[in-house]
Amino acid sequence: MALDVESIRSQFPILQRTLPNGKRLVYFDNAATSQKPLVVIDAMSDFYKNYHANAHRANHTLADESTAALESARDRISKFFGTSENQMIYTGSATEAMNLVAYGWARYNLSEGDVVVTTEMEHHANIVPWQELSKERGIELRYVPVDTEKFTLDYDAMEIAIEGASLVCVGHVSNVLGVRNDIERVIQMARSQGARIAIDSAQGAPHEKIKFDDLGADFLSVAAHKMAGPTGIGCLLVSEEALSEMGPFLTGGSIVKRVSLEDTLFHEGYAMFETGTPRMAEAIGWRVAVDWLEENVDFEEAHKHVQGIASWMASRMREIPGITVFGYPEREEAIGVVSFLHDTIQAQDLGYLLDAGGFAVRTGHHCAQPLMEAMGVGSTNRASVWIYNTMEEAEAFVSHLESIVSRFS
Amino acid sequence: MGDESGWSEEIQNIVDRFQSCFDTMERYELLFEYANMHPSVLSMEEWDDENMVHGCQSRAHVECLLDGDGGFIAKGGADAQIVQGLMAITAIAVNGLPPEEVACHDPSYVEEMGLSQILTPSRANGFMNMVKKVKDEASSLM
Numbered sequence: 224m225a226l227d228v229e230s231i232r233s234q235f236p237i238l239q240r241t242l243p244n245g246k247r248l249v250y251f252d253n254a255a256t257s258q259k260p261l262v263v264i265d266a267m268s269d270f271y272k273n274y275h276a277n278a279h280r281a282n283h284t285l286a287d288e289s290t291a292a293l294e295s296a297r298d299r300i301s302k303f304f305g306t307s308e309n310q311m312i313y314t315g316s317a318t319e320a321m322n323l324v325a326y327g328w329a330r331y332n333l334s335e336g337d338v339v340v341t342t343e344m345e346h347h348a349n350i351v352p353w354q355e356l357s358k359e360r361g362i363e364l365r366y367v368p369v370d371t372e373k374f375t376l377d378y379d380a381m382e383i384a385i386e387g388a389s390l391v392c393v394g395h396v397s398n399v400l401g402v403r404n405d406i407e408r409v410i411q412m413a414r415s416q417g418a419r420i421a422i423d424s425a426q427g428a429p430h431e432k433i434k435f436d437d438l439g440a441d442f443l444s445v446a447a448h449k450m451a452g453p454t455g456i457g458c459l460l461v462s463e464e465a466l467s468e469m470g471p472f473l474t475g476g477s478i479v480k481r482v483s484l485e486d487t488l489f490h491e492g493y494a495m496f497e498t499g500t501p502r503m504a505e506a507i508g509w510r511v512a513v514d515w516l517e518e519n520v521d522f523e524e525a526h527k528h529v530q531g532i533a534s535w536m537a538s539r540m541r542e543i544p545g546i547t548v549f550g551y552p553e554r555e556e557a558i559g560v561v562s563f564l565h566d567t568i569q570a571q572d573l574g575y576l577l578d579a580g581g582f583a584v585r586t587g588h589h590c591a592q593p594l595m596e597a598m599g600v601g602s603t604n605r606a607s608v609w610i611y612n613t614m615e616e617a618e619a620f621v622s623h624l625e626s627i628v629s630r631f632s
Numbered sequence: 633m634g635d636e637s638g639w640s641e642e643i644q645n646i647v648d649r650f651q652s653c654f655d656t657m658e659r660y661e662l663l664f665e666y667a668n669m670h671p672s673v674l675s676m677e678e679w680d681d682e683n684m685v686h687g688c689q690s691r692a693h694v695e696c697l698l699d700g701d702g703g704f705i706a707k708g709g710a711d712a713q714i715v716q717g718l719m720a721i722t723a724i725a726v727n728g729l730p731p732e733e734v735a736c737h738d739p740s741y742v743e744e745m746g747l748s749q750i751l752t753p754s755r756a757n758g759f760m761n762m763v764k765k766v767k768d769e770a771s772s773l774m
Contacts, residue, residue: 244656244749571690571712572664575750579656630657631664 224521226528231519232611234260246581249616254398254426254560254607255585256448259512263451266511267504278501279477293503296510297493303513304445304460305434312459312493313502317425318348320444320459321392324421325352327472327496328442328465329390335361338388340418342367342376343597344397344404347590348444349423353392367393369597374400374550381412388418395427395443399591399603400550401533401560403427410439419465425449425457429609430529430558432522433460441465447505452512456505459496466492473498525610529559532617533608537561539621543628549598559608562589567632570602576631577604580623643725643741650745659750663717670720671727674709687761689754690715694762696769703728704773706766714750718742718759726766734770739763 232238235258240248250258270292276285278293294308301311314320329339339353343366357364365388367381376393385391391413396403406422413420421442424433429450435443441462448454461469471478471489475498480488489495530552537552540563549562565573574586585605588595595601606620639647646666653659674683674695685692690712697705706726708719725741726734742751742759751759 569690569712572714575712575714576657576660579660579750630661 224524226521226524226610227519228528228611228613231260232613234262234515234519235611236261236264238611242578242581244579244581246579249580249582249612249620251606251608251612251616251620252583252585253429253609253612254401254449254589254605256454257429257451257609258611259453259508260451260515262515263453263508263512267453267508270504270507275503278503289503292510293501293506296506299510300458300506300513301460303517304428304443304458305432305438306436306460309492310435310461310463310466312461312496313506314444314457314459314496315455315502317423317444317446317449317457318346320442320457321348321421321423322352323459323472323496324390324392324442324444325356327469328419329353329356329362330360331470332468333360333362333389336363337390338363338365339390339392340365340367340381340384340388341392342381342394343369343593344376344400344402345392345394345591345593346398346423346425347592348425349392349394349421350593366593369594371597371599375402376404378405378408381409385412385416385418388413388416390419390421392421392423395422395424396430396558397550397560397591397594398426399560399562399589399594399598399605401552401558401562401607402550402554403431403556403558406438406440414439426558426560430522430526435460447509447512450512451516452509453505456502456509461493469495471495475499477501520610526558529608529610529612530555530557532612532614533557533559533561533606535614536606536608536617536621540624543621543625545628545632546624549600549603561606561608562603563606564600564603565628565632568627570604572631573604573627576627577620577623580619580627582606582620582623638738639741640725643721646721646724647741647744650747653746656749659746660714663750664713665717666720666724667713667716670708670716670723672705672707672723674707676709678707679709685758685762685765687758689758692719692758692762694719694765694769696766696773698731698773699728702730704731704734704770706734706769708762715758715762718747719762721745722763722766726770731770731773735767735774737763737767737770 274288276289278290298308301308365384370377419441425446428445443460446457478498533552545566679693683693683695692710695707710716
């Protein structure tokens with residue numbers, strides 16, 4: 224199925240927006256969050272207008288409808304990611320999902336001297352929980368370095384780091400470089416050491432069809448809002464075996480069978496981890512988003528489209544005096560992210576100047592400060608492409624960037 | 633002082649220059665120009681947690697003092713030239729005034745300069761935090 228970009232664009236109301244300075248919005252901040260098609264917005268609105276009630280708590284009609292919608296969303300979303308509803312835990316975000324690995328699995332299974340491996344390329348969500356747990360439990364934390372010439376993980380160093388490890392936590396795709404890590408190889412390495420393996424797929428899932436059960440990972444985190452779904456919801460996919468080893472993380476209502484003043488008996492499976500009022504509107508919106516993706520997006524075609532635009536942008540931007548592009552968005556497996564800097568125009572200024580032309584890009588350290596340090600920079604500008612972006616937008620972007628450089632450097 | 637706006641002639645000239653800009657990019661060019669003309673720069677070596685302006689999207693620092701005649705001086709530094717330009721204009725507006733006047737300083741000239749398209753809500757918030765820091769420091773120097 225070829226990607227019908229025009230039809231896709233027409234379903235995202237925000238892409239028709241004009242900015243206060245009269246410029247038409249060109250949205251290249253998709254790695255931060257994607258925009259939402261109207262069907263998702265409408266589904267959430269419909270929930271609040273017509274059947275909003277707290278799920279799992281009451282026996283009135285609205286509560287029943289709300290509960291059914293929440294659970295059928297779990298069924299639909301889990302199948303979209305190639306697994307079953309029993310292996311999917313709703314979380315507030317991909318960050319919360321990685322914290323759930325740390326506090327719901329590692330805290331119950333690892334102790335002093337056990338080894339957790341992560342990498343220098345990670346988002347803070349896959350570094351900070353491990354540092355905190357390491358302080359609490361005396362766990363040894365090992366970092367796999369980034370090869371800053373190839374802009375890939377150093378897989379030779381990873382082989383060594385994984386020796387004797389209990390858990391390996393790796394990002395599917397770098398949010399800074401758009402590098403698609405060889406997670407299949409990492410899973411194999413981890414398995415050969417008998418380690419559990421967690422994949423942070425916040426940036427991978429929007430670009431690649433996840434088949435969790437076939438992948439062989441124990442944990443995989445996803446953020447709905449980066450793939451046409453609402454903010455405030457994500458999930459952790461968990462293998463059956465790993466799930467059986469987990470204990471409660473956030474505690475309170477909903478996750479318990481019985482509470483006495485002395486003790487608490489928790490539910491089993493995913494129900495042990497979803498405390499508090501469920502994210503009902505968000506789950507309903509996400510379900511519609513995955514339906515929408517299935518109907519409108521062939522992930523292989525989408526990858527060709529996104530990578531083609533980013534690759535073209537990177538190669539043209541490298542020709543602009545003073546611009547450095549980090550990594551290799553031109554690589555076939557790269558995922559639509561172009562991180563760059565100008566040698567005299569400061570990154571924040573460049574972000575403002577691009578915004579003046581209507582171009583939304585991210586500026587900063589992208590919650591990946593160890594990677595920034597390895598790259599020898601404090602921040603970058605980042606243009607990230609998704610399914611609704613066009614080559615015309617890319618051409619306009621490069622042209623505006625050229626004009627900025629000639630006027631401000 | 634200039635006209636009934638209460639701004640100095642220098643600030644009125646700046647307002648006039650910004651008002652004659654064709655578009656946002658020209659206004660940015662002017663801000664870059666003023667960044668380079670900052671009358672009292674706080675060098676990077678002087679940046680610390682105490683003089684940091686919180687709530688700015690970029691790094692910004694302000695330190696205030698009185699000169700030998702009791703006139704107020706707002707030293708400022710930012711990593712972004714656009715922020716540095718806004719700081720420079722603020723310094724031009726307040727430097728040399730008695731701290732009592734700075735403490736009730738009204739930065740409405742920024743609006744008159746047509747910077748509302750540039751100062752989106754969070755940027756405007758950063759700018760107002762910077763002005764508040766200047767006014768707070770002026771109060772403490774009174």
